[in-house]
Amino acid sequence: MKEKTKALPENYWKTIVFTFCVGWVVIWIYRSMLSPVYTEIQGTIGAQSNAAMGLIASCYFFGYTALQIPSGFLVDRFGQKRVLIPGFLVFAAGAASVGFAQNLTMLYLGSVLAGVGCGTYYGAAFSLTAEHVKPEKKGIGTAIVNSGSAVGMILGMTGSSFLVKTLRLPWQVMAGVSTTLIILLVIWFAVAIKDNMHEKRNNKRAEVKKSADQTAAPGKKSMFSLGMVSCYILYFTTCYAYYLIVTWLPKFLEDERGITGGLIGLIVSMISVTAVPGALYFARLSDKKRNKKALIIIGLELAAFALVALSMLMPNAAMLSAILLLYGFLGKMAVDPVLISYVSDKADPRNTATTLGVFNFFGMSSSIVAPALTGFIIDKTGSGELGFYIGAALLLCGTALFFCFNARNLAVKKAQATCV
Numbered sequence: 393m394k395e396k397t398k399a400l401p402e403n404y405w406k407t408i409v410f411t412f413c414v415g416w417v418v419i420w421i422y423r424s425m426l427s428p429v430y431t432e433i434q435g436t437i438g439a440q441s442n443a444a445m446g447l448i449a450s451c452y453f454f455g456y457t458a459l460q461i462p463s464g465f466l467v468d469r470f471g472q473k474r475v476l477i478p479g480f481l482v483f484a485a486g487a488a489s490v491g492f493a494q495n496l497t498m499l500y501l502g503s504v505l506a507g508v509g510c511g512t513y514y515g516a517a518f519s520l521t522a523e524h525v526k527p528e529k530k531g532i533g534t535a536i537v538n539s540g541s542a543v544g545m546i547l548g549m550t551g552s553s554f555l556v557k558t559l560r561l562p563w564q565v566m567a568g569v570s571t572t573l574i575i576l577l578v579i580w581f582a583v584a585i586k587d588n589m590h591e592k593r594n595n596k597r598a599e600v601k602k603s604a605d606q607t608a609a610p611g612k613k614s615m616f617s618l619g620m621v622s623c624y625i626l627y628f629t630t631c632y633a634y635y636l637i638v639t640w641l642p643k644f645l646e647d648e649r650g651i652t653g654g655l656i657g658l659i660v661s662m663i664s665v666t667a668v669p670g671a672l673y674f675a676r677l678s679d680k681k682r683n684k685k686a687l688i689i690i691g692l693e694l695a696a697f698a699l700v701a702l703s704m705l706m707p708n709a710a711m712l713s714a715i716l717l718l719y720g721f722l723g724k725m726a727v728d729p730v731l732i733s734y735v736s737d738k739a740d741p742r743n744t745a746t747t748l749g750v751f752n753f754f755g756m757s758s759s760i761v762a763p764a765l766t767g768f769i770i771d772k773t774g775s776g777e778l779g780f781y782i783g784a785a786l787l788l789c790g791t792a793l794f795f796c797f798n799a800r801n802l803a804v805k806k807a808q809a810t811c812v
Contacts, residue, residue: 420544459511464749479512491567515745522736534729535675629790632758667725
């Protein structure tokens with residue numbers, strides 16, 4: 393295992409960080425490219441209801457979420473490279489299928505296929521990051537990787553709007569661009585990622601020699617310990633609030649706050665922009681104070697809770713915009729790298745990808761629940777305010793649970809160590 397580590401270039405971790413940052417850019421270009429051109433899509437497949445068009449994204453996230461745990465298991469068993477490359481070829485096939493779709497059913501099937509292929513990414517990306525990025529740089533490395541999401545969202549939305557609505561090109565052009573980028577990324581995976589199967593086989597042999605009752609590495613938590621489960625639940629509530637905002641914020645701003653269409657687009661984009669410096673800052677802070685990651689997570693989650701709840705009380709568009717931009721700085725994108733780093737630190741290195749897959753499965757499940765539940769609430773009450781309050785309440789509950797099984801235990805251990 394040591395020989396394998398020495399064989400890698402000294403700056404290999406930088407290649408890993410760059411590779412998976414670009415990967416998120418490509419993924420989010422695909423994720424965000426269709427919503428701005430739903431009208432043009434209906435010119436091809438015929439007029440559809442809003443629910444039917446929204447189901448296109450739900451199909452993608454269903455496939456993506458379903459693959460989180462299986463793909464994590466496959467990565468731990470066969471290695472990241474051997475799972476990523478075929479997975480992203482499936483992703484490319486799904487994106488191409490969307491471009492060739494002539495009816496709604498083909499769009500749904502293509503979206504599911506794209507989600508299944510893309511579902512191989514998360515466990516592979518962050519298990520490689522956990523393996524190769526130095527502990528003192530793990531937070532900032534994860535933040536740089538995650539920043540690709542914000543960049544990709546901006547490029548996907550603005551690129552799709554510009555090419556289709558301004559240049560009047562067919563909407564299928566964006567599907568072609570996305571497919572091409574995915575294929576180029578597959579080629580880069582093949583060149584840049586080093587196969588780690590030799591290392592994994594050595595680890596398997598070493599495990600056989602261990603005693604039967606030694607089921608976890610020293611200092612590591614079981615995948616389903618109360619502490620780890622509380623991390624999964626916290627991530628579900630974090631993502632719930634985020635996908636609630638991403639899905640329903642534009643309509644809420646227009647219908648209930650009277651904000652004009654152009655300003656709506658600016659605010660939504662700026663949330664992604666302010667997320668990047670927030671993620672980098674708090675990731676760097678968590679690297680400097682590695683023994684206080686849990687407290688940093690709790691502070692960010694409490695700030696997000698307050699901002700989501702306060703957003704419903706703002707009397708005018710300017711104050712609401714300020715709250716939402718602040719959420720971009722302190723919200724999901726800021727806490728993501730710290731929380732991912734925290735979970736990977738606690739995970740057994742023999743099943744890091746599986747642990748991260750379970751973690752992301754919980755988070756991405758919210759992308760299915762939050763939009764549908766909030767839409768139901770709006771239909772019943774005529775307002776989105778209750779939906780936002782529910783998102784804030786869930787954040788508070790998730791944070792309290794995390795505190796009980798992580799930060800509180802950490803404080804107890806410190807007190808015991810001081811007494812000794």
